[in-house]
Amino acid sequence: MENYPPPLDSVFHALADPTRRAVVQRLGQGPATVSDLAKPFPMGLPAFLKHLGVLESAGLIDTQKAGRTRTCTLQQARLAQAGSWFDDQRALWASRYDNLDTLLSALGGHGHDH
Amino acid sequence: MENYPPPLDSVFHALADPTRRAVVQRLGQGPATVSDLAKPFPMGLPAFLKHLGVLESAGLIDTQKAGRTRTCTLQQARLAQAGSWFDDQRALWASRYDNLDTLLSALGGHGHDH
Numbered sequence: 001m002e003n004y005p006p007p008l009d010s011v012f013h014a015l016a017d018p019t020r021r022a023v024v025q026r027l028g029q030g031p032a033t034v035s036d037l038a039k040p041f042p043m044g045l046p047a048f049l050k051h052l053g054v055l056e057s058a059g060l061i062d063t064q065k066a067g068r069t070r071t072c073t074l075q076q077a078r079l080a081q082a083g084s085w086f087d088d089q090r091a092l093w094a095s096r097y098d099n100l101d102t103l104l105s106a107l108g109g110h111g112h113d114h
Numbered sequence: 115m116e117n118y119p120p121p122l123d124s125v126f127h128a129l130a131d132p133t134r135r136a137v138v139q140r141l142g143q144g145p146a147t148v149s150d151l152a153k154p155f156p157m158g159l160p161a162f163l164k165h166l167g168v169l170e171s172a173g174l175i176d177t178q179k180a181g182r183t184r185t186c187t188l189q190q191a192r193l194a195q196a197g198s199w200f201d202d203q204r205a206l207w208a209s210r211y212d213n214l215d216t217l218l219s220a221l222g223g224h225g226h227d228h
């Protein structure tokens with residue numbers, strides 16, 4: 001039915017939560033440590049780590065440990081892949097409206113003389 | 115943390131399924147009846163109607179009954195709202211890379227004479 005691989009399921013699932021979208025948005029400005037990322041959120045660290053786990057499973061973030069610090073990086077390619085799904089839908093509508101314009105012009109040309 | 119209303123949660127949840135994405139894609143070409151929409155999918159009508167219910171709750175589709183026929187229409191504005199979330203993320207990365215370019219130019223101008 002569609003040309004997109006299953007990973008889109010997990011990406012959209014991961015983005016269906018305001019905390020996880022906020023983390024993606026923050027990481028769009030550059031990598032950040034888990035403790036810096038967690039600060040703004042009114043939840044315990046275990047709950048926050050669970051959100052990071054969902055983002056990591058979906059391939060939206062990558063985490064790396066250096067000593068006692070874990071740093072998260074946005075995987076822009078994966079996010080862009082999901083974004084391109086919307087671009088494709090827009091292109092579909094656009095082609096539909098182009099066809100409609102063509103049809104309306106044809107009908108207009110047929111029915112009226114300007 | 116973000117300027118997007120809660121509906122984004124339900125839109126992304128609705129899109130986290132290949133059947134529901136395929137329905138959205140099909141309706142991008144124009145309204146369709148439930149029976150026409152259901153045909154390509156290897157599942158019973160109750161299961162398919164459940165998917166349509168998720169799409170309707172998320173505001174992605176609208177359904178209208180005329181006689182015994184129910185017709186589904188894509189709510190493009192809602193889909194576009196979710197798509198614009200990705201556009202905003204891209205704009206964030208772009209501004210970040212612009213800043214990086216400026217920094218690199220400044221460093222280059224400082225360190226080397228061409």
